[in-house]
Amino acid sequence: MRDVDRPETVSQRFPEAPTSAAAARQLVRAALGGIPAEPADTAELLVGELVTNAVLHARTEVEVSVQRQDGRIRVRVSDDRPDRRPVPRHCPPYTGAGRGLDLVEHLASRYGVEVDVRRKTVWFELWMDGLPPPSPGWGTAVPRAGSGSTVTLVDVPSALCSASQQHRHAVLRELTLAAATGGVPGVRAEDLVTANDIDHVLSACTAIVSSGPLPDAPLRSLRLPLPAGAAPAVRVLRRVLDVAEEAAREEHLLTLPALPRGRAFRDWMFDQILGQLAGDRPTAWTVVPHEPEVSVSELLPWDASHVRASRSPTIVADEGNRIVAANGAAAGLLGWQPDDLVGRRLTTLIPEHLRRRHSAAFTSLLLTGRARIVGRSVPLPALHRDGHVVPVRLYIETQETADGRTVFVARLAPRAAASPDSPDPHSEVAPLPEDTRVPAPPVPEPPRGAGRAQTDMKALDRLTLLADTGATLSNSLDLKEGLHTVGRLLTQRLADWCVVDLFTDDGQVDRVCVVLGDVLGLRPAVHEGRLPPVSEASRGPLARALRGAGPLLLTGAPPTNQAGSALDTDYLELFRRLGAGSSVVAPLSARGEIFGALTVTRATERRAFTEEDLSLVGDLVRSMALGVANARLYQQTRNIAERLQRSLLPPLPEVDNLQLAARYAASSTTAQVGGDWYDSFGLPNGDTAVVIGDVTGHNLDAAIAMSQLRSMLRGIAMDRQEPPEVVLRRLDLANHSLYREATATCLYGLVKGTPQGPWELSHSSAGHLPPLLTTWEGDARYIEGGSGLLLGVEPTMPRKTATTVLPPRSTVLLYTDGLIERRDEPLDRGLDRLCRYATRLAREPLETFCDELLIGLGADSADDIAVLAIRPAPPPDAGDSRA
Secondary structure, X not given: OOOOOOOEEEEEEEOOOOHHHHHHHHHHHHHOOOOOHHHHHHHXXXXXXXXXXXXXXXXXXXXXEEXXXXXXXXXXXXXXXXXXXXXXXXXXXXXXXXXXXXXXXXHOOEEEEEEOOOOEEEEEEEEOOOOOOOOOEOOOOOOOHHHXXXXXXXXXXXXXXXXXXXXXXXXXXXXXXXXXXXXXXXXXXXXXXXXXXXXHHHHHHHHHHXXXXXXXXOEEEEEEEEEOOHHXXXXXXXXXXXXXXXXXXXXXXXXXXXXXXXXXXXXXHHHHHHHHHOOOOOOOHHHOOOOOOOOOOOOOOEXXXXXXXXXXXXXXXXXXXXXXXXXXXXXXXXXXXXXXXXXXXXXXXXXXXXXXXHHHHHHHHHHHOOOOOEOOEEEEEEEOOOOOEEEXXXXXXXXXXXXXXXXXXXXXEEXXXXXXXXXOXXXXXXXXXXXXXXXXXXXXOOXXXXXXXXXXXXXXXXXXXXXXXHHHHHHOXXXXXXXXXXXXXXXXXXXXXXXXXXXXXXXXXXXXXEEOOOOOOOOHHHHOEEOOOOOOOOOOHHHHHHOOOOOEEEOOOOOHHHOOOHHHHHHHHHHHHHOOOEEEEEEEEXXXXXXXXXXXXXXXXXXXXXXXXXXXHHHHHHHHHHXXXXXXXXXXXXXXXXXXXXXXXXXXXXXXXXXXXXXXXXXXXXXXXXXXXXXXXXXXXXXXXXXXXXXXXXXXXXXXXXXXXXXXXXXXXXXXXXXXXXXXXXXXXXXXXXXXXXXXXXXXXXXXXXXXXXXXXXXXXXXXXOOEEEOOOOOEXXXXXXXXXXXXXXXXXXXXXXXXXXXXXXXXXXXXXXXXXXOOOOHHHHHHHHHHHHHHOOOOOHHHHHHHHHHHHOOOOOOOEEEEEEEEOOOHHHOOOOO
């Protein structure tokens, strides 16, 4: 065995080639023979990383020297590019590239860099005995602002910036290695050199202002001092990255292409750099128009705690299609416990008939970066643990984690569940894309002279605040959005932060609203969510207010000796985290019922609340409580209508050799219900009746009218078993006796045939859209016959019936206008789009056919959607039985 303490130095030069990293590791292994395995393995790992960096970034010959002395190992890696200094990066655990220096920092005892006019040497030491002195560090050199121009990137989201930079490094590294073996055409060697050089400069510039972990503040502005003449090099980098993205999509590189958010951010960054170098003014990331899948609403790095705090049913999956987080609302909706879902494939929650298509779409998103449903509100079925299907509306967005990964955040809402303004944590719907939300009422401008946390309010200002608060809640369809708007009013004119806690229907307490004035770096949403219960031991100020006491004046944070329960402790912790000088907490009560409590607080440096402020806060909570009471009353009415509507969407009959499937999806953009419905039932003579209709309006009256129309039609059809045009005429006459002013569309049809065929559809239409017939071979056409006036226009007007032969395995689709109509678009365009979709789905199972239509055409629909699909299927011995 060699003498470990005997001084010995071994050195060797290696060419500029990817194989040099492996050769350098072999040199280190040979030079360190006879010493313990752990330091030898570490030295071998680190020298491979440093030589790889030198090959990729310095592009010169590399000299490696290994020295052993006094129980220490010293490794030096030298190249001929002294101008290319190391650029350390914050490298999270999931980083795919750029971890070389990070590994050296974590594994080496000491490390540093030496630079002279001719060479640069990066070194590290491993000490097997004794405590090493501090490391000199890397001493990153970056261009000075005076040497060129300074570019300002405004409103940069920290997590997205980090993830985008990591992806840029990864694809460039893979492209460089692939190009060394001639594996990727379309990139000139000199362009690849230029791209790596300017990428190194951009990374060095970013390192000045973003060293270390990501900050808490969601947005920041970056000032990048770029060298003179940087614009041509940036253009080359952009072209090279485009080639790399295409190579990644073709699976020629060992990395995936960028997802839509990352690609959009990179394009924005290059546009800003090139535009500002040409003399343009900066444009913030947050004000640039984006596609729906490129949301800028979620600016904070994603964290699992956000899911647990969310009141919306939320499930998060990673790029491996595995669930990484789920909250109780989502798990309970689908019959699981949250911890039981984590680690499972997302397909666990997808009905079997859609799993193959989901996997294909997810793989396509990763390989092409083209999103299908990301950023859109989509109606689709979810699979309950016990096997039954739960119709939900799904909203998915991509977010970046603080450690550099991309996750897919999915928010679910039962299609017949409560709207976002309900305090029930199991019934909130997902947030909608910005361009489809009902606009929140604007925050009125404060009176002249009013400012943040106004202290001495005049009588007129007090009246104005009360009027604005009442108007805000009265004009808002969304209670939670209205409360946040009120919170912004209060933090502008009265307090530094405010909190609203509301009782749920089952007596629990939810923190539905936290607004923090101008405080930066804090995350209000983290403090929202379900609170501990109000127990007999609860005696803190919040518990007292929730029992009806107050308004209560607090001159400071609640005393710790009042923390008699988990609720009291939580309230005390909120004051500690947000900072509080003086506060007022008051109950929200109206019509003899307590709904919750409002807390308004001023910071310690501001004038404290006094007894004179209690009357103002008392007036405010009375006005707010009336708004909450009215919103809940409205919600209860809507829930009744939705349950009524859902109860009138019946199970479909079972008919030999005739398949039926139906779907219903409420509007994604309105809190109201409509009059869309479908129905199907068997007649005594063996025919199968099929119905689709739409009552004018989106309110409880429309739902009631729909229920009566549906019941009357069933009764008339079963009693007489007459042709469709007669049944519709009788229905119109009966409806006229109930609703003289109401109108509705309706299509009534009879499907006739024997198990062996042939089958035919006879139908009459009262102003409804024509049925779509799609053959097994993929031909599609609309059945235009049998059309007539809407119900409620002229009941005595004769109607017509059209009869159409249905080829085996063809599909007849009945649908309402929400499936095809779009704002500012001709109806013909929507009909053509439906034809194209149906053609592509002609041979899919009927359940898949309906779900894919809603996924593809029902996303972000401003109207309710009902569809009913019919497919005659010949018996197994009658030929191809696929259906």
